[in-house]
Structures are given as C-alpha cells and as structure tokens.
Amino acid sequence: MKQIEVKTKTNNYNIIISNNFNSLQEHLSKIGMDHKKICIITDDNVSKLYLDTLCSILSKITDELSYLVIPHGEANKNLDTINIIYKKMIEEKLDRESYIIALGGGVTGDMVGYASATYMRGNNFIQIPTTLLSQVDSSIGGKTGVDFDGYKNIVGAFHQPKLVYINTNTLLTLPKKEISAGMGEIIKHGLIASKEYFTYIRANSSKIMNLDNEIMEQLIYESCVIKSKVVSMDEKEKGVRATLNFGHTIGHAVERLFDFNLLHGECVGLGMVSAAYLSYLLNQIDSSELDDIKACIQSFDLPIKIDKLNELEIYNELYHDKKTKNNELNFILLNGIGSCEIRNDLYKEEIMKAIKYI
Ligand code: NAD
Ligand code: ZN
Incomplete structure (x- = not known):
C-alpha cells in the first residue's frame, strides 16, 4: 500500500x-x-x-x-x-x-x-x-x-x-483499450516531469499491458505523485497546471473532429507525437528522443498516425478549444524528455508541419 x-x-x-x-x-x-x-x-x-x-x-x-x-x-x-x-x-x-x-x-x-x-x-x-x-x-x-x-x-x-x-x-x-487510453496520460506524466519515469514506463511496457501487480502499483503511484504535485502548486490552472495539457492542444482538436469516437487517451497519444515533433523542429529534443517517444506510445497500442483528417481542418479546429483565449494557441513543448514549457509564440507553418506529421 x-x-x-x-x-x-x-x-x-x-x-x-x-x-x-x-x-x-x-x-x-x-x-x-x-x-x-x-x-x-x-x-x-x-x-x-x-x-x-x-x-x-x-x-x-x-x-x-x-x-x-x-x-x-x-x-x-x-x-x-x-x-x-x-x-x-x-x-x-x-x-x-x-x-x-x-x-x-x-x-x-x-x-x-x-x-x-x-x-x-x-x-x-x-x-x-x-x-x-x-x-x-x-x-x-x-x-x-x-x-x-x-x-x-x-x-x-x-x-x-x-x-x-x-x-x-x-x-x-477493464477492457484493454481502456488500459491503453490511461497509458496516454501516464506517458505524458513521464514526458513532462521525469525522464527516469519515462524510461521506467518504456522498459516495462509488456508487464504493464499484462497488469503486473507490483509494476501497476508503482506506476500509478508515480503518476499520482506527479499529478498531485502540479495541482498542489496550481489548483485552478493559472500557470503550471497547464503543463498537464501536453499533447492536448492537438489531441482535443482530433477528439472533436472524430466526434468523440476515438478514446481521449488515443487522441492524447496523437497529440503528444505532434507536440514532440514540434519540440524536435525547434531543437528541443533530438531525433532519437523523438523516435523513443513514438515507440513508447506505440508499445501501448496507441495510434501515432491518422489518415482520415486533413491538416487544415485540424489547424482550424485548434481555435475552437475552450482553453484558447484571445485566439492565442498555447502549446506545451518538451525541453528534453522529462521537462517542458508553455509556448504561445509558434508560427502557423511550424504547427502545420507538426499536424502533418501525424
Ligand atoms: P469512463 O468513466 O467512461 O469509463 C470507461 C468505461 O469503463 C465505462 O464504460 C465504464 O463503465 C467502464 N468501467 C469503469 N471501470 C471499470 C472496471 N474496473 N472494469 C470494467 N469496466 C469498467 O471513462 P474514463 O476514461 O475513466 O474517464 C473519462 C472521463 O474523464 C472523460 O469524461 C474526461 O473528460 C474525464 N477526465 C476528467 C479529468 C479531471 O481532471 N476531472 C481528467 C481527465 C479526464
Ligand atoms: Zn487528458
């Protein structure tokens, strides 16, 4: 316990x-x-x-x-x-x-x-x-x-x-698909807050998918520590709590465009691939880190590509998020695995490239 x-x-x-x-x-x-x-x-x-x-x-x-x-x-x-x-x-x-x-x-x-x-x-x-x-x-x-x-x-x-x-x-x-969906948020915790935790998740994917008792308890503990630290610092999302939205800017747009027929965690997985690629474009992670992130997401049976939407459709949908204020898009970008920052200064071309990537 x-x-x-x-x-x-x-x-x-x-x-x-x-x-x-x-x-x-x-x-x-x-x-x-x-x-x-x-x-x-x-x-x-x-x-x-x-x-x-x-x-x-x-x-x-x-x-x-x-x-x-x-x-x-x-x-x-x-x-x-x-x-x-x-x-x-x-x-x-x-x-x-x-x-x-x-x-x-x-x-x-x-x-x-x-x-x-x-x-x-x-x-x-x-x-x-x-x-x-x-x-x-x-x-x-x-x-x-x-x-x-x-x-x-x-x-x-x-x-x-x-x-x-x-x-x-x-x-x-719980159906396996729901386990995968939960893993979307867990991978997010590693990516934004702890490289060591990300490495642990990456190394234990098959044990996790088989619901190994000890690993699940450790995993849930680590994620709860990360989430509770963030919400303790910023209960009402005035600042740092927004980092929990890593992968959610594009993820939410995809979720709405699919009329909520994809699971939230699946959309977050796609959003994280896109946000990781943006971080790579801006030289904040290297190509091996990008590959590692994609491989990790895939190892939990989460999609890393969508073929049914065009990029402009997704781009326009970004502005319909309830968290978009004054038409300003906020992205959470990685600064290496395990660290992140909130950015609102990205160019449309960069965002479009990141959308095309998925
Ligand atoms: P859910 O509550 O719909 O549960 C998924 C399905 O699993 C349901 O059909 C449910 O009946 C079934 N189920 C639940 N536990 C089960 C079990 N142990 N065994 C078998 N079946 C079980 O979905 P969810 O993914 O748990 O939650 C998604 C919701 O959470 C969304 O509405 C989202 O907006 C919300 N959410 C809220 C916050 C927050 O901070 N409040 C954060 C993330 C997501
Ligand atoms: Zn979420």
Missing part, C-alpha cells in the same frame, strides 16, 4: 494506492465517515462488478447507506444525469455533512464531484476510481463537471475530494 498527501488551498486529502479494498474502511473512518449518511454513485457496468463489495464494507460504518446506479458513458455525462443524482440526494435527505462516493471511471467521478460541489453549496465526496485514466488523472485535482450542448466539461466546478482510494486490482476487469 502506498499513500500520497495532496495539499490544496481548500483542503488536504490522501490518495491511497492498494491492490485490494482491505484498508478502505479504516481510511473512511479516519476522515470521520462513521455513522454519516453515505450514498454510493456508480455506473451500470461498474455496479455489477464492485457495488456489492463496497456496500458490505460501508455497512460496517453506517446504517444510513444508499446507492444510485447511473447509465455509463460520456454520452450520459450531462445535466440530465446530474438531475437524477440531485433527486436521489434529496430523497435520501443528504446534507452538508453527508458523503457521496464516486465508484467508477472519470465520467462518474466528474459528475459525482460536480453534484457534490453544487448540492447545498457543497458537501463531501470520495473518489474510488476504477479505470486507469481515473486512477492517475481525473480523480486527483478537483476538476469536476459535465458536458453541455456539445462542449466537453464546459459546466463545472473545482471541488476537492476528501479521499481518493485506488484499488489497482479493479483494472483486471
């Missing part, structure tokens, strides 16, 4: 990384959840796998336990589902002292977090992430929200959880 403390201006909380649920009860008690009203919210895939186990653990600390199963998938990450959650919270007479628990992937986590941020102007929530992406990314840092009118995550709030409890064994039931 490993533990990380996340410190933000609004609250401090722990991330627990384990390969079982054995210490969950102890950690919930530690933050004062005994005898509180608790509602578990999970989706209709995850409920079949882990809801019973969680209910039996929670019934040991409270008599006031309820649960709600919501439909899975990004298509349901909207205000209609939030309404269902609010109704349940009212029905169960939850108040500011109560807890809601997000059991599932990033879709569930983002929605439960948003419901918790807004219900009675804020109550408590716990993250129990069950996808690789949610374990290393979305459950940490307090970004919550839903999609609206075709815009991803456009309605939301910053609201930190009281605890993040990761059971790496839940990954054993």
Whole structure:
C-alpha cells in the first residue's frame, strides 16, 4: 500500500494506492465517515462488478447507506444525469455533512464531484476510481463537471475530494483499450516531469499491458505523485497546471473532429507525437528522443498516425478549444524528455508541419 498527501488551498486529502479494498474502511473512518449518511454513485457496468463489495464494507460504518446506479458513458455525462443524482440526494435527505462516493471511471467521478460541489453549496465526496485514466488523472485535482450542448466539461466546478482510494486490482476487469487510453496520460506524466519515469514506463511496457501487480502499483503511484504535485502548486490552472495539457492542444482538436469516437487517451497519444515533433523542429529534443517517444506510445497500442483528417481542418479546429483565449494557441513543448514549457509564440507553418506529421 502506498499513500500520497495532496495539499490544496481548500483542503488536504490522501490518495491511497492498494491492490485490494482491505484498508478502505479504516481510511473512511479516519476522515470521520462513521455513522454519516453515505450514498454510493456508480455506473451500470461498474455496479455489477464492485457495488456489492463496497456496500458490505460501508455497512460496517453506517446504517444510513444508499446507492444510485447511473447509465455509463460520456454520452450520459450531462445535466440530465446530474438531475437524477440531485433527486436521489434529496430523497435520501443528504446534507452538508453527508458523503457521496464516486465508484467508477472519470465520467462518474466528474459528475459525482460536480453534484457534490453544487448540492447545498457543497458537501463531501470520495473518489474510488476504477479505470486507469481515473486512477492517475481525473480523480486527483478537483476538476469536476459535465458536458453541455456539445462542449466537453464546459459546466463545472473545482471541488476537492476528501479521499481518493485506488484499488489497482479493479483494472483486471477493464477492457484493454481502456488500459491503453490511461497509458496516454501516464506517458505524458513521464514526458513532462521525469525522464527516469519515462524510461521506467518504456522498459516495462509488456508487464504493464499484462497488469503486473507490483509494476501497476508503482506506476500509478508515480503518476499520482506527479499529478498531485502540479495541482498542489496550481489548483485552478493559472500557470503550471497547464503543463498537464501536453499533447492536448492537438489531441482535443482530433477528439472533436472524430466526434468523440476515438478514446481521449488515443487522441492524447496523437497529440503528444505532434507536440514532440514540434519540440524536435525547434531543437528541443533530438531525433532519437523523438523516435523513443513514438515507440513508447506505440508499445501501448496507441495510434501515432491518422489518415482520415486533413491538416487544415485540424489547424482550424485548434481555435475552437475552450482553453484558447484571445485566439492565442498555447502549446506545451518538451525541453528534453522529462521537462517542458508553455509556448504561445509558434508560427502557423511550424504547427502545420507538426499536424502533418501525424
Ligand atoms: P469512463 O468513466 O467512461 O469509463 C470507461 C468505461 O469503463 C465505462 O464504460 C465504464 O463503465 C467502464 N468501467 C469503469 N471501470 C471499470 C472496471 N474496473 N472494469 C470494467 N469496466 C469498467 O471513462 P474514463 O476514461 O475513466 O474517464 C473519462 C472521463 O474523464 C472523460 O469524461 C474526461 O473528460 C474525464 N477526465 C476528467 C479529468 C479531471 O481532471 N476531472 C481528467 C481527465 C479526464
Ligand atoms: Zn487528458
């Protein structure tokens, strides 16, 4: 078991990384959840796998336990589902002292977090992430929200959880494609923050894809350390948190142009190849580093090329990102593997070359 403390201006909380649920009860008690009203919210895939186990653990600390199963998938990450959650919270007479628990992937986590941020102007929530992406990314840092009118995550709030409890064994039931998607964000952490970590990921790709217990625990730990350090320094994305968008400028454009039919991690993989090539063009990484990055992304079954889009289409789409302010494109570029910088001074020709590269 490993533990990380996340410190933000609004609250401090722990991330627990384990390969079982054995210490969950102890950690919930530690933050004062005994005898509180608790509602578990999970989706209709995850409920079949882990809801019973969680209910039996929670019934040991409270008599006031309820649960709600919501439909899975990004298509349901909207205000209609939030309404269902609010109704349940009212029905169960939850108040500011109560807890809601997000059991599932990033879709569930983002929605439960948003419901918790807004219900009675804020109550408590716990993250129990069950996808690789949610374990290393979305459950940490307090970004919550839903999609609206075709815009991803456009309605939301910053609201930190009281605890993040990761059971790496839940990954054993996750489709392989979702493991690859999570690896997109993990590779990103290595590229922007630690050459040593990138080398570790690169060296262990087959063990990772086979979900080797020890390696997964280490991997998730390293990624959570990187993500939590960044969000502790810059909770509301005024500066350094933007480095987590490495690969996302072009990645988001591709994701929208494919109408969200590619997984987010796949688009981030493509975006990272493009951003790495831009870094190479500007002499910030050499050709062997560029090759290494591509090989790493490919070793997790993530695409490094797309053939269905033309480059101008992608370029124009860059300006439709909600993070593009005053028509100024921000790119995160590598400064060698393991280090990066935020740039807004790139020429159209350079960006077009980087888009053509994928
Ligand atoms: P997801 O929540 O849709 O989960 C993917 C699929 O796996 C779903 O069908 C789900 O039912 C299923 N599933 C979940 N856990 C499972 C398990 N253990 N076994 C079998 N099936 C399981 O997707 P995701 O990739 O976890 O999250 C994507 C979402 O996260 C997006 O909406 C994205 O915007 C959001 N996100 C948020 C942040 C943030 O900082 N808040 C960061 C990155 C991504
Ligand atoms: Zn991402």
